[in-house]
């Protein structure tokens with residue numbers, strides 16, 4: 009056990025197929041947080057394979073009190089490096105306080121410093137899938153409840169898993185796969201239904217721009233994209249676009265995938281980052297630039313906004329060959345390592361390609377599904393084709409039921425303006441022991457932050473309902489005012505018309 013110095017480290021947004029790297033909450037405690045390593049089986053599904061690797065986790069025991077049986081709260085890590093912030097603040101930290109629980113934060117195999125293999129070559133990625141990652145969590149829970157950890161203080165504890173985004177999906181799937189180890193789960197913004205083409209993603213972005221920005225904002229983007237597509241038909245036009253948008257090199261209109269690369273990395277991903285991570289005021293501020301009446305050219309207005317975003321710095325990459333080079337680096341420490349790993353998971357398990365195949369979005373047909381098929385082949389090998397992708401998606405939905413069955417003792421939250429929400433549960437999936445709350449207007453993973461600091465009043469009420477539901481599931485009694493949290497109606501379902509344009 010080694011003491012970890014608390015540095016709230018913000019993971020830089022990585023480009024491409026983004027899900028979420030949760031930013032650290034304000035840390036409310038600086039004591040009691042320690043970093044640990046635990047020995048896990050490399051392959052849980054081959055009985056004779058006894059290889060292992062070291063899995064990292066953080067542990068905070070500040071709420072453990074000799075006069076209570078401590079419960080276990082695990083904040084589940086997804087496709088990012090863990091850092092101590094989420095065992096020092098946020099909703100899981102509050103839950104641990106209420107339940108007198110030990111609080112843990114686990115690192116997903118292959119991400120962060122939890123590295124089961126020497127590198128990320130295709131052959132070494134054979135143990136990267138969610139079934140193995142869930143089995144890691146199962147082994148982890150058994151370990152924490154064993155005599156080997158803290159002299160067995162958790163041997164009779166109940167276990168709550170909390171996760172957001174893909175880690176939220178994992179929490180829900182843990183309750184399905186290991187109900188004897190997991191007593192209750194909370195998933196914020198977790199997609200549950202694997203799907204190859206995911207045009208709904210940009211549809212939600214469109215809806216958020218329209219309702220939080222304006223119709224004018226949307227039509228300005230639409231006009232700009234139309235003009236850009238026309239300009240990109242000529243060399244001179246392409247040179248104009250390259251210079252306005254500060255691409256890393258001139259856009260090569262003769263290359264099959266360079267224009268989609270420019271639109272994906274430069275345009276749709278920039279809007280994805282705006283809406284997926286939106287906090288109150290972000291979208292109106294973007295729309296003010298996009299509709300600035302002092303600038304008559306919509307392309308210039310779009311370029312002004314795009315080039316002012318930190319993730320388009322120092323320049324926008326439009327060369328598909330460079331994207332391939334960056335994502336075929338098999339060193340864990342390479343800058344695109346996380347995206348190599350996560351994209352691999354999409355190519356074999358999920359799809360979720362955020363294409364422009366819907367007509368209800370302003371980006372025309374600039375980012376086709378074939379672009380992602382090409383990525384799977386070029387990043388990993390020609391064997392990672394559409395057949396493998398589709399079989400993987402069928403397998404994922406078969407293993408975990410997609411949206412056809414929510415496990416009991418689960419709580420799910422969806423943000424009404426979270427572009428991932430169409431792949432997750434909504435109020436129609438709720439049952440007596442599986443609550444689902446849809447919070448109008450909020451973005452991705454906003455319900456895992458602390459109470460008392462919410463984007464909207466509804467979000468605040470939903471966070472309190474989440475705490476209340478989990479308390480009821482674990483203790484059998486509703487949360488009382490003694491826990492310093494107001495008692496919300498237990499089965500409050502925030503209904504919302506999920507207006508998709």
Ligand SMILES: *[C@@H]1O[C@H](CO)[C@@H](O)[C@H](O)[C@H]1NC(C)=O
Nearest residue numbers: 047055056057058059060061
């Ligand atoms: C793993 O199995 C091999 C034989 O298959 C054995 O030689 C080795 O000691 C085992 N390692 C561990 C850590 O149990």
Ligand SMILES: *[C@@H]1O[C@H](CO)[C@@H](O)[C@H](O)[C@H]1NC(C)=O
Nearest residue numbers: 039040041069070071072073
């Ligand atoms: C952790 O918290 C407990 C109180 O819950 C306290 O007694 C202890 O000194 C703290 N520090 C460590 C390193 O456990």
Ligand SMILES: *[C@@H]1O[C@H](CO)[C@@H](O)[C@H](O)[C@H]1NC(C)=O
Nearest residue numbers: 070071072073074075076108
């Ligand atoms: C432990 O729990 C008891 C009873 O709930 C409480 O009075 C006491 O203050 C708690 N101690 C700590 C260190 O939290």
Ligand SMILES: *[C@@H]1O[C@H](CO)[C@@H](O)[C@H](O)[C@H]1NC(C)=O
Nearest residue numbers: 125126127128129132338339
């Ligand atoms: C990757 O690791 C494997 C297993 O250690 C090794 O055999 C292979 O040479 C490595 N490949 C690269 C490109 O580093």
Ligand SMILES: *[C@@H]1O[C@H](CO)[C@@H](O)[C@H](O)[C@H]1NC(C)=O
Nearest residue numbers: 296297298299300301302303
């Ligand atoms: C437009 O230009 C005028 C005059 O320079 C300035 O006062 C105003 O703030 C500008 N509006 C925007 C939205 O930038």
Ligand SMILES: *[C@@H]1O[C@H](CO)[C@@H](O)[C@H](O)[C@H]1NC(C)=O
Nearest residue numbers: 411433434435436504505506
């Ligand atoms: C709920 O999700 C289902 C997909 O499982 C979808 O068909 C339906 O339209 C959604 N309902 C609402 C109210 O969003």
